[in-house]
Amino acid sequence: MRVNLQFSGCRLNEAELQRWASDFEACGHEIIRGVDDADVVVVNTCAVTGEAGRKSRQMIRRARKNNPRAKLVVSGCYATLEQQKTAEIERVDLVVTNRDKDHLVARAHTQLHLRRDLPVSVQLSDEQALSRRGRCRAFIKVQDGCRWRCSYCIVTVARGKERSTPVGRIVEQINRQIENGVQEVVLTGVHLGGYGGDSGSSLYELTRSILADTEVRRLRFGSLEPWDLHEDFFALFADRRLMPHLHLPLQSGSDTVLKRMARRCRRRDFADLVETARSAIPDFNVTTDIIVGFPGETRAEWREGYEFIENIGFGHIHIFPFSAREGTRATGLPDRVPSEIIRQRSRQLHRLSDRMRDDFMLKNEGNECEVLLEDNKRTLQDGTFVYSGYTRNYLRVEYVAKGDGLGNRIARGCLAVAGGRPILVCT
Numbered sequence: 001m002r003v004n005l006q007f008s009g010c011r012l013n014e015a016e017l018q019r020w021a022s023d024f025e026a027c028g029h030e031i032i033r034g035v036d037d038a039d040v041v042v043v044n045t046c047a048v049t050g051e052a053g054r055k056s057r058q059m060i061r062r063a064r065k066n067n068p069r070a071k072l073v074v075s076g077c078y079a080t081l082e083q084q085k086t087a088e089i090e091r092v093d094l095v096v097t098n099r100d101k102d103h104l105v106a107r108a109h110t111q112l113h114l115r116r117d118l119p120v121s122v123q124l125s126d127e128q129a130l131s132r133r134g135r136c137r138a139f140i141k142v143q144d145g146c147r148w149r150c151s152y153c154i155v156t157v158a159r160g161k162e163r164s165t166p167v168g169r170i171v172e173q174i175n176r177q178i179e180n181g182v183q184e185v186v187l188t189g190v191h192l193g194g195y196g197g198d199s200g201s202s203l204y205e206l207t208r209s210i211l212a213d214t215e216v217r218r219l220r221f222g223s224l225e226p227w228d229l230h231e232d233f234f235a236l237f238a239d240r241r242l243m244p245h246l247h248l249p250l251q252s253g254s255d256t257v258l259k260r261m262a263r264r265c266r267r268r269d270f271a272d273l274v275e276t277a278r279s280a281i282p283d284f285n286v287t288t289d290i291i292v293g294f295p296g297e298t299r300a301e302w303r304e305g306y307e308f309i310e311n312i313g314f315g316h317i318h319i320f321p322f323s324a325r326e327g328t329r330a331t332g333l334p335d336r337v338p339s340e341i342i343r344q345r346s347r348q349l350h351r352l353s354d355r356m357r358d359d360f361m362l363k364n365e366g367n368e369c370e371v372l373l374e375d376n377k378r379t380l381q382d383g384t385f386v387y388s389g390y391t392r393n394y395l396r397v398e399y400v401a402k403g404d405g406l407g408n409r410i411a412r413g414c415l416a417v418a419g420g421r422p423i424l425v426c427t
Helices: 011-026 050-066 077-081 083-088 098-112 126-133 155-159 167-179 203-213 233-238 255-260 267-280 299-312 339-364
Strands: 002-007 030-032 040-045 071-076 094-096 137-144 184-189 218-221 245-247 285-292 316-321 368-379 385-391 396-401 410-418 421-425
Touching: 002 011, 002 050, 011 030, 011 040, 011 098, 011 137, 011 184, 040 050, 040 077, 040 098, 050 071, 050 077, 071 077, 071 098, 077 083, 077 098, 077 155, 083 094, 094 098, 137 167, 167 203, 184 203, 203 218, 203 233, 218 245, 233 267, 255 299, 267 285, 267 299, 285 299, 285 339, 299 339, 316 339, 339 410, 368 396, 385 410, 396 410
Parallel strands: 002 030, 002 040, 040 071, 071 094, 137 184, 184 218, 245 285, 285 316, 396 421
Antiparallel strands: 368 385, 368 410, 385 396, 410 421
16 A cells, blocks of 8 residues: 655654654555555644644645545644544544554554555565665654643643653664665654653763664754753764754743743853853754744843844754644743734844854855765756755755765765855865
């Protein structure tokens, strides 16, 4: 059977999608990109904000509209929090809550009576299977759930208490991905920095084990809250296989706003963390999340936060206009910021983000770098191909080559900037 997989939201949702893809393929099913020809459509939803929930509903409805005959399976945070609505209003064939999502493929087979074929591992070689999936990186879920309750966040309710995957099992998964040709692994979790808090381990120990017990060529962290990090955490980056980039969600540059958000990190702590990273690792890239217009955000708090963000200097900012999520403490906070002011501040922050991104790009111009080329490419009129991929410090770069089939390979060269875009020039 042909299976289409979709997700919205975080990298953790993407990691779960990759796991389901492997499980479906192991049962002989084909993973396809388009919805129209699918026999089964699986949607992994998000509910981190009210807007995220709305987009998840749109994704479900679009899947149903575009292919009414397909079996529709929905999981994720929105489906968990709104299980009855998802099943009834959205006309979903199967809802799998977060508690059971590790068994999604098995439940789909049992409850939707899906036909099992010859295992894909028998039909395809590892190289062919990798090419078919078009993957050069794997997202590995190492942890789920969160012990903290930021006032705007519903994910702790949707995902439950913290649960860490044993180190040995993670190492096995990574080694299996490496055998299948994956070049880069990204570790993901709801509260990734809290890994091992339920088992006496830590993200530091997990990373040491991965670097010692696997031959992974490139290792990255997904979104990482700026606390709970081991005192020697940045010493790990002495191993060049660990990529010099972290996505550290700040959420606001104002301490008073951070307090209302119930965040565990203040401005000084965040600045010290970034300074430690940049002092220890050359060309280290820090990206972040910012919520604009959190309830009670005054003009003075906005200006204070904006100046702090500007002084830190980020390679990229994910900007989220505040969207109330029912069930969170932030929904009941007074002094809502008017929508027009939120839009104005968002535009202002987007301009700053673009400028900081360009500054970081120009700072890296002329550097020797390595880029993991992705499978997607476009063809120019002269017959050459334009590939794209990421440098070690997470700059998205284009690479022009005459040869086809260069996806999932590491290209080396000098970083140049042309037309405001970074490109790789072979030396």
